[in-house]
Each structure stands twice: as C-alpha cells, then as structure tokens.
Amino acid sequence: MDMKALCMRCRDAKNKPTMQVMLDPKVTEKNNRYSAKGKCAKCGGNMFKFLSKEDAGKLKK
Numbered sequence: 269m270d271m272k273a274l275c276m277r278c279r280d281a282k283n284k285p286t287m288q289v290m291l292d293p294k295v296t297e298k299n300n301r302y303s304a305k306g307k308c309a310k311c312g313g314n315m316f317k318f319l320s321k322e323d324a325g326k327l328k329k
C-alpha cells in the first residue's frame with residue numbers, strides 16, 4: 269500500500285506543501301494516537317503524518 273503524506277519541502281507553484289509518497293513508514297503510538305514517520309520519495313526529506321487506528325493496523329502488517 270502506498271502511503272502518502274504532505275511534504276513540507278516539496279512545494280507547488282503556490283508554495284504549498286504537496287502530497288508525496290512516503291518511503292519506509294514507521295508507525296508509532298503515543299497516548300493512543302498513531303503516527304507514521306518516513307522519507308519523501310521525491311526529495312528524501314523527513315515526513316510525518318497522523319494516522320487513524322485503522323490505517324496504523326494496515327501498515328503494521
């Protein structure tokens with residue numbers, strides 16, 4: 269499954285962050301909130317995204 273997140277480095281012509289594919293997402297849980305950390309497939313920058321519990325379950329498989 270392709271994981272996408274906003275990349276703060278990859279900006280469009282209007283200087284807004286764009287959705288990019290996240291490589292090697294690592295799911296973490298904190299205070300019952302799930303998040304994923306990974307790398308942007310385009311620029312290699314760090315990415316971060318909050319996940320629903322359902323999405324986190326899918327990614328852990």
Ligand SMILES: [Zn+2]
Pocket residue numbers: 275276277278288308309310311312313
């Ligand atoms: Zn990027």
